[in-house]
Amino acid sequence: xxxxxxxxxxxxxxxxxxxxxxxxxxxxxxxxxxxxxxxxxxxxxxxxxxxxxxxxxxxxxxxxxxxxxxxxxxxxxxxxxxxxxxxxxxxxxxxxxxxxxxxxxxxxxxxxxxxxxxxxxxxxxxxxxxxxxxxxxxxxxxxxxxxxxxxxxxxxxxxxxxxxxxxxxxxxxxxxxxxxxxxxxxxxxxxxxxxxxxxxxxxxxxxxxxxxxxxxxxxxxxxxxxxxxxxxxxxxxxxxxxxxxxxxxxxxxxxxxxxxxxxxxxxxxxxxxxxxxxxxxxxxxxxxxxxxxxxxxxxxxxxxxxxxxxxxxxxxxxxxxxxxxxxxxxxxxxxxxxxxxxxxxxxxxxxxxxxxxxxxxxxxxxxxxxxxxxxxxxxxxxxxxxxxxxxxxxxxxxxxxxxxxxxxxxxxxxxxxxxxxxxxxxxxxxxxxxxxxxxxxxxxxxxxxxxxxxxxxxxxxxxxxxxxxxxxxxxxxxxxxxxxxxxxxxx
RNA sequence: GCCCUCAUCGUCUAGGGGUCUAGGAUACCAGGUUUUCAUCCUGGCGGCAGGGGUUCGAAUCCCCUUGAGGGUACCA
Numbered sequence: 001x002x003x004x005x006x007x008x009x010x011x012x013x014x015x016x017x018x019x020x021x022x023x024x025x026x027x028x029x030x031x032x033x034x035x036x037x038x039x040x041x042x043x044x045x046x047x048x049x050x051x052x053x054x055x056x057x058x059x060x061x062x063x064x065x066x067x068x069x070x071x072x073x074x075x076x077x078x079x080x081x082x083x084x085x086x087x088x089x090x091x092x093x094x095x096x097x098x099x100x101x102x103x104x105x106x107x108x109x110x111x112x113x114x115x116x117x118x119x120x121x122x123x124x125x126x127x128x129x130x131x132x133x134x135x136x137x138x139x140x141x142x143x144x145x146x147x148x149x150x151x152x153x154x155x156x157x158x159x160x161x162x163x164x165x166x167x168x169x170x171x172x173x174x175x176x177x178x179x180x181x182x183x184x185x186x187x188x189x190x191x192x193x194x195x196x197x198x199x200x201x202x203x204x205x206x207x208x209x210x211x212x213x214x215x216x217x218x219x220x221x222x223x224x225x226x227x228x229x230x231x232x233x234x235x236x237x238x239x240x241x242x243x244x245x246x247x248x249x250x251x252x253x254x255x256x257x258x259x260x261x262x263x264x265x266x267x268x269x270x271x272x273x274x275x276x277x278x279x280x281x282x283x284x285x286x287x288x289x290x291x292x293x294x295x296x297x298x299x300x301x302x303x304x305x306x307x308x309x310x311x312x313x314x315x316x317x318x319x320x321x322x323x324x325x326x327x328x329x330x331x332x333x334x335x336x337x338x339x340x341x342x343x344x345x346x347x348x349x350x351x352x353x354x355x356x357x358x359x360x361x362x363x364x365x366x367x368x369x370x371x372x373x374x375x376x377x378x379x380x381x382x383x384x385x386x387x388x389x390x391x392x393x394x395x396x397x398x399x400x401x402x403x404x405x406x407x408x409x410x411x412x413x414x415x416x417x418x419x420x421x422x423x424x425x426x427x428x429x430x431x432x433x434x435x436x437x438x439x440x441x442x443x444x445x446x447x448x449x450x451x452x453x454x455x456x457x458x459x460x461x462x463x464x465x466x467x468x469x470x471x472x473x474x475x476x477x478x479x480x481x482x483x484x485x486x487x488x489x490x491x
Numbered sequence: 492g493c494c495c496u497c498a499u500c501g502u503c504u505a506g507g508g509g510u511c512u513a514g515g516a517u518a519c520c521a522g523g524u525u526u527u528c529a530u531c532c533u534g535g536c537g538g539c540a541g542g543g544g545u546u547c548g549a550a551u552c553c554c555c556u557u558g559a560g561g562g563u564a565c566c567a
Contacts (some may be wrong), residue, residue, distance in 0.1 A: 009567090010567090011566080011567045013566080013567075043567065045566090045567080046566055046567065048566090049566075049567095107565095111564095111565070114564095114565085121492095122492080125492060125493095126492080126493085127492075127493050127494085127563075128492090128493090128563075129563090151565095153565055167495095172496070172497095175495070175496075176495095177494070177495070178494085180494095181493070181494050181495090181563080182494095182563095183563095185564095186564085186565055188565085189565040190565055191565075193565085195564090195565070195566085195567090196566070196567045197567090199567095200567085215561090216495095216496065216497090216560085216561065216562095217560095217561055217562070217567090218561095218562090218567090219495065219496065219561075219562080220494070220495055220496090220561070220562035220563070221562075221563095221567095223495095241496085243496090243497080243560095244560070244561070246559090246560075250559070250560075251560075252560070252561070280503095283503065283504080283516095284503075285503090285504095286504095287503080287504050287505070287515095287516095289505090290515095291504095291505075291514075291515040291516075292515090292516095293503095293515080293516050293517085310497095310504080311496075311497060311498090312496090312497050312498060312559095312560095313496090313497070313498095313559080313560060313561090314502090314503065314504090315501095315502060315503080316502095316503095317501095317502045317503060317517075317518090319502075319517060319518055320502070320503060320516080320517050320518080322517095323516085323517060323518085324517090326530090330530070371530095372529055372530045372531090373528070373529045373530075374529090383529090431525095434526095438526085444526085445526040446526065446527095448526085449526060449527070450526090450527070453527065459527090459528095460527065460528080461527045461528035461529085462527075462528070462529090463528090463529085464525060464527085464529095465525095465527090466525095
């Protein structure tokens with residue numbers, strides 16, 4: 001282990017989405033690359049919206065993508081507790097410290113009064129900043145407010161002198177903010193919970209976090225945090241603000257960006273492979289030195305470099321994800337794909353446990369020929385349907401007409417004969433039969449393939465004929481061929 | 492409004508003053524393989540936001556404009 005400590009601090013106010021996961025992934029990558037430690041901290045200071053269910057989902061999804069944490073919620077460690085709601089006494093102690101030092105003060109202004117101030121400022125066209133009303137309250141005034149039953153918040157007292165606060169960012173370089181654009185911001189809410197900007201500093205400092213990697217949406221908050229670090233004499237960690245991931249409308253990807261699936265769970269449920277999503281997500285805002293689009297986890301760690309991260313936001317492109325995922329589906333170990341595919345085939349009602357047990361090898365063949373046609377596993381049942389369902393003709397009349405065409409009966413009979421004659425029933429041998437048929441029979445290739453496909457699958461397109469016949473087996477193939485002929489004879 | 496960030500094919504990106512006639516991937520189109528769809532292979536289409544500088548030379552450095560995004564909460 002090195003001294004490097006990173007953290008991923010989700011707020012359990014919703015299921016984890018693509019953007020959060022990418023942040024988690026980059027933290028994980030950098031931690032693993034440097035033998036650092038990754039801490040999972042739950043930021044549940046929003047009492048209204050945080051739930052344990054969301055916390056559990058977040059932990060599950062991290063695990064699903066393969067991002068293991070070394071320390072934190074659900075894992076334990078020496079810097080706990082790792083849930084902010086369980087650290088209130090700590091935040092209070094530090095707030096108290098600031099109060100004592102005169103670097104913070106209690107503010108009794110109500111939300112309504114604040115809202116009014118903001119309105120006024122807006123009308124005047126000036127920045128809506130807190131006016132410092134409670135900054136120098138007399139004892140009497142304070143007593144009066146308390147008597148009124150007002151619950152105070154605690155505000156951070158901005159340094160009097162206007163000064164520049166510089167965020168040294170690993171990705172963006174130095175970013176300078178003038179303290180004049182800040183106001184006396186709230187560090188403790190009237191419900192007794194710390195605000196994000198306060199809790200995050202206390203925790204990162206106490207947990208000895210050395211690198212803060214987070215989304216660019218936090219960049220503007222960082223000067224406030226730096227001021228707190230300074231007021232409390234804490235060491236300031238290194239910052240790296242990641243470019244945001246945009247939805248298809250080019251806005252920050254957030255819960256229910258309406259045209260897109262944003263939650264990790266939605267992708268998991270559709271049958272995107274964790275390896276594929278990992279690969280794809282790591283390429284959002286970063287690229288390896290070599291022109292190689294498919295990288296294993298190990299290769300990604302090896303190549304990953306925080307200074308190589310892009311500065312500009314990236315649009316989440318589902319088409320590219322589909323390609324990556326399809327690639328993984330086609331190239332991963334077949335048994336693994338079979339294992340992942342089974343639940344989808346079960347859901348479709350095609351198979352059950354007993355069937356899997358008794359027909360595993362056959363199932364494997366079916367999935368192998370069907371996997372080339374899908375982007376994600378939820379599409380597999382549709383692709384493989386023909387192997388599970390009774391033969392059905394969408395347009396029976398058209399089918400009969402096709403089977404009645406000249407040469408079709410000859411093709412079917414010859415096909416049966418040749419299948420019967422081959423020594424080995426394999427796709428290769430079956431493929432040879434088709435070549436022979438085309439050469440020997442006085443018909444064109446279309447007359448060989450199309451009616452056969454229609455007779456065997458009821459469809460116009462699908463897996464290669466050699467595979468269809470191979471999977472159907474001799475008996476079923478004969479049966480369907482005969483059935484087609486019978487249909488045509490009835491007319 | 493104010494503050495901050497960003498800007499290369501539709502999208503993800505490579506590129507850090509001459510090797511850029513700007514490379515790869517995806518998407519799209521065409522050809523080949525499979526006489527099907529898909530896969531796979533080959534080829535093609537397509538981009539340095541605009542304007543000023545600096546320089547012998549700028550996609551690359553500087554400035555402005557424009558555009559996009561983020562922040563400006565008793566959300567995180």
